[in-house]
Amino acid sequence: MLNAFLSFRRCTSISNLPARATLGALLFTLLAVSAPAAAQPTIAADAEYALPLDEEFDSGASFGARVGHQFDGPSAAITPELGFNYTSFSGDLAPKLYRGMAGARFGVGKVVRPGAFAHAGFGHVQLDAVSGSGDASYTRFTFDAGAFLDFTLVPYVIFGAHLAYNRIAASDDFQALRWATFGAHAAVVFE
Numbered sequence: 719m720l721n722a723f724l725s726f727r728r729c730t731s732i733s734n735l736p737a738r739a740t741l742g743a744l745l746f747t748l749l750a751v752s753a754p755a756a757a758q759p760t761i762a763a764d765a766e767y768a769l770p771l772d773e774e775f776d777s778g779a780s781f782g783a784r785v786g787h788q789f790d791g792p793s794a795a796i797t798p799e800l801g802f803n804y805t806s807f808s809g810d811l812a813p814k815l816y817r818g819m820a821g822a823r824f825g826v827g828k829v830v831r832p833g834a835f836a837h838a839g840f841g842h843v844q845l846d847a848v849s850g851s852g853d854a855s856y857t858r859f860t861f862d863a864g865a866f867l868d869f870t871l872v873p874y875v876i877f878g879a880h881l882a883y884n885r886i887a888a889s890d891d892f893q894a895l896r897w898a899t900f901g902a903h904a905a906v907v908f909e
Contacts, residue, residue: 757787757788757789758787758788758790758907758908758909759785759786759787759788759907759908760784760785760786760787760788760797760799760905760906760907760908761783761784761785761905761906761908762783762784762785762786762799762876762903762904762905762906763781763782763783763784763903763904763905764780764781764782764783764784764803764880764901764902764903765779765780765781765901765902765903766779766780766781766782766805766899766900766901766902767779767780767899767900767901768780768805768807768884768897768898768899769897769898769899769900770807770895770896770897771896771897771898772896773807773895773896773897774809774810774811775807775808775809775810775811775812775813776807776808776809776812777807777808778805778806778807778808778812779805779806780803780804780805780806780899780901781803781804782801782802782803782804783801783802784799784800784801784802784905785799785800785801786798786799786800786822786823787799788907793826793827793828794824794825794826794827795823795824795825795831796822796823796824797822797823797824798820798821798822799820799821799822799823799837800818800819800820801818801819801820801821801837802816802817802818802819803815803816803817803819804816804817805817805884805897805899807897811845813843813844813845813895814843814844815841815842815843815844815886815895816841816842816844817839817840817841817842817860817886818839818840819837819838819839819840819860819861819862820837820838820839821835821836821837821838821862822835822836822837823835823866825866825868828870829869829870829871830867830868830869831867831868831869831870831876831878832865832866832867832868833865833866833867833868834863834864834865834866835862835863835864835865835866835880835882836861836862836863836864837861837862837863838859838860838861839859839860839861840857840858840859840860841857841858841859841860841886842855842856842857843855843856843857843858843886843889843892843895845892854891854892856889856891856892858886858887858888858889859886859887860884860885860886860887861884861885862882862883862884862885862899863882863883864880864881864882864883864899865880865881865882866878866879866880866881866903867879867880868905874906874907874908874909875904875905875906875907876904876905876906876907877902877903877904878902878903878904878905879900879901879902879903880899880900880901880902880903881898881899881900881901882898882899883896883898884896884897884898884899885897
């Protein structure tokens with residue numbers, strides 16, 4: 719009995735605070751999303767301003783589309799999704815980016831829903847006229863991570879704003895591309 723008590727005390731000590739916080743977040747997520755309702759299909763569109771970080775070209779525009787299934791709980795929702803994104807920067811040697819990714823969004827609330835998202839996949843970088851050598855392109859791993867704020871003013875129609883950090887891994891000849899996006903999105907959730 720004493721050994722069990724001492725083992726419990728070690729588990730609940732301050733030094734194990736990150737492990738306890740992770741376990742608490744996992745339990746909260748499971749309880750918040752656990753509902754008898756089935757997943758509802760979703761379609762979403764994004765319009766963004768793309769700002770390069772440490773790059774030699776200027777900002778640009780970005781557009782995206784996402785499809786997924788939203789799992790609604792009593793106070794939260796999680797949406798696994800697939801998406802495609804196109805980004806075009808301006809300036810000399812500015813790339814065009816095509817990205818296909820899979821990921822998820824997690825939000826808390828019903829009418830006003832703050833949350834976070836992350837996606838990973840493959841990104842294709844298209845560079846025109848690199849150093850007079852003509853066309854150059856490559857495909858590498860890409861990801862994004864960010865935060866959003868959604869508003870559901872009409873049932874099954876969601877409007878929101880988001881910001882994200884984006885990255886495409888380096889190739890043999892080119893450094894990694896990093897940029898921030900700020901934008902708006904709209905989604906429709908089907909019954």
